[in-house]
Amino acid sequence: RATADHAPAVLARVGSAPSPAAEEVEEAATVAPTTGAAVVPESGSGRVDGVALPAIAAPTTHPRRTVRVGLQVERGAGVDVAEAARVVSATLGDPRGWQTHDAVRFRVVPPEAVAAGDVDITIVLASPSLTDELCAPLRTRGKVSCFNVGKVVLNVRRWMQGVPGYGTDLAAYRQYMVNHEVGHGLYHGHVECPRVGAVAPVMLQQSKGLDGCRPNPWPTSG
Template sequence: MGDGTIHTYRVEVEGGTGVEPAEFAAHVERILSDPRGWTAADGIALQRVTDPDRAEILITLATPDLVDVMCLPMETDGEVSCAHTGHAILNARRWHHGAEPSGLGLDDYRAYLVSHEVGHTLGHSHVECPGPGALAPVMLQQTLGIGDCHPNPWPAPETRTG
């Protein structure tokens, strides 16, 4: 998916999340291959692999309790997700229910969640809303709110999809 430097990723799902690993992997692959994603925003390629030794990025869907442990020393309080170097840790509570403060429907929230945490693994930091009426940058912590911005789940929302 995409041109440029290839970044490999692997997907895993903790038992007890209520999500089938193949279903989650298909969602992640669809999100990361979307033309509005990081491939357009950063001019990179993303390739899914199954061999743990070949994956630069690990994307894990985990229960809130495990997220709390995996994200330490960050305190996630069973509510938010996080990323450490090369590891995007997604909270199953957010995957199932989204986050009302984001203003996004569930499908768009899932796109935001994957894109935001993978963005951290690619070296992107949090940003603020650029101004009233602007699209919320994907690296804005939209789970907590979007301020005066409009909801947006994508790194490159201006890219045409069809």
């Protein structure tokens, strides 16, 4: 199986998450951009380049296992590559993140190792068109992200436009995108809002809506 936006995950080496494809199709149809959102190209070149990630900060707790991660960005998708690399590394190394929650250690691998398949999770920033291709058989419809066969596929439409639930806080939404999809790679499935007014669990499909919860991008907070 695979997981879109936060799609049921087909996990290569690290895990799987149970989430029905029908739910993902519904989500893709209901996600809307924030007001005044950036214009995003429907497609880039269809080719991805490996990107050297900055070192990820070591966890504050003793890790039980190491997860190798790398980054790729589609050419022509309109992404600030250096900024994307900074956001991904900072998010994965934040003490509020999965390293603390799951007692893992994220280790950066170079682009050539990613290309050779010597990686556990590859994070890919992709245009809506390439997202649909990489997420198949999930029907992401150019609108949402997914985890599929070891790849965290972050849809540039969401990366650039955000969602209404996060308002103008695009930085926090990008942290959520990374943490939610990587969460699928660490065996975490979707959950529901526990109660109105609660901090949203990071594995809630927050792109679809908050169901009365408050937005939250961090695994340790919800």
